[in-house]
Amino acid sequence: DVKVTQSSRYLVKRTGEKVFLECVQDMDHENMFWYRQDPGLGLRLIYFSYDVKMKEKGDIPEGYSVSREKKERFSLILESASTNQTSMYLCASRETRNGEQFFGPGTRLTVL
Amino acid sequence: KQEVTQIPAALSVPEGENLVLNCSFTDSAIYNLQWFRQDPGKGLTSLLLIQSSQREQTSGRLNASLDKSSGRSTLYIAASQPGDSATYLCAVDNAGNMLTFGGGTRLMVKP
Numbered sequence: 295d296v297k298v299t300q301s302s303r304y305l306v307k308r309t310g311e312k313v314f315l316e317c318v319q320d321m322d323h324e325n326m327f328w329y330r331q332d333p334g335l336g337l338r339l340i341y342f343s344y345d346v347k348m349k350e351k352g353d354i355p356e357g358y359s360v361s362r363e364k365k366e367r368f369s370l371i372l373e374s375a376s377t378n379q380t381s382m383y384l385c386a387s388r389e390t391r392n393g394e395q396f397f398g399p400g401t402r403l404t405v406l
Numbered sequence: 407k408q409e410v411t412q413i414p415a416a417l418s419v420p421e422g423e424n425l426v427l428n429c430s431f432t433d434s435a436i437y438n439l440q441w442f443r444q445d446p447g448k449g450l451t452s453l454l455l456i457q458s459s460q461r462e463q464t465s466g467r468l469n470a471s472l473d474k475s476s477g478r479s480t481l482y483i484a485a486s487q488p489g490d491s492a493t494y495l496c497a498v499d500n501a502g503n504m505l506t507f508g509g510g511t512r513l514m515v516k517p
Contacts, residue, residue, distance in 0.1 A: 298449075325503050327504075336507050336508075336509050336510070337495075337497075337505075337507040339504055339505075342503060342504065344503065352504065382447075384449055384450065386450075388503060392438070392455060392457065393437055393438045393455070393457075393499050393503075394438075394440065394452060394455045395440060395452065395497075395499075395505060396452060397442075397449040397450040397451070397452075398449050399448060399449040400447070400448060400449045402447070
């Protein structure tokens with residue numbers, strides 16, 4: 295079974311802090327994604343990566359950066375957290391063979 | 407730009423009913439379509455994946471169909487159970503690796 299894990303289920307941070315969210319997949323998938331999910335807005339793509347050290351902006355990259363130093367790990371970085379980044383963050387990886395995406399359990403981030 | 411719509415937004419049914427969830431999309435040039443389940447506060451669980459060349463996929467009590475020409479997919483749940491209560495999301499892959507999600511259908515199955 296594909297397994298996508300995220301470093302934290304819940305995080306509380308203060309405005310201005312640097313925040314790291316980590317995601318690890320165990321199926322050697324090339325493509326990995328970071329989404330955020332908000333009530334009434336649905337799931338929106340922040341960034342994705344199609345290989346080590348490669349990244350592409352999604353629909354809402356402002357205020358975020360990413361890092362992919364190893365194939366299995368994709369990190370989302372909030373350089374200076376703001377209250378409007380309070381959200382559920384979901385990581386996913388994509389099966390190359392058929393395009394199926396698998397999601398992690400999510401990180402509920404609260405920025406005070 | 408692809409747009410995905412799910413109707414209804416919420417549905418409440420008694421246990422044992424068969425039900426249909428609808429998903430429509432505006433751009434028929436899709437690579438695949440995926441149905442997910444999401445429990446409150448949790449991540450998404452993949453239920454069914456339909457490739458663009460396929461018409462339907464089945465898993466247990468779930469059956470998903472795809473009609474690319476009309477831009478529609480349906481998720482059929484047979485003999486619904488209280489454990490099926492969750493939000494169901496459909497998502498379309500337009501071969502750019504990215505998924506476009508619908509807003510979801512919140513399902514409640516009452517005992």
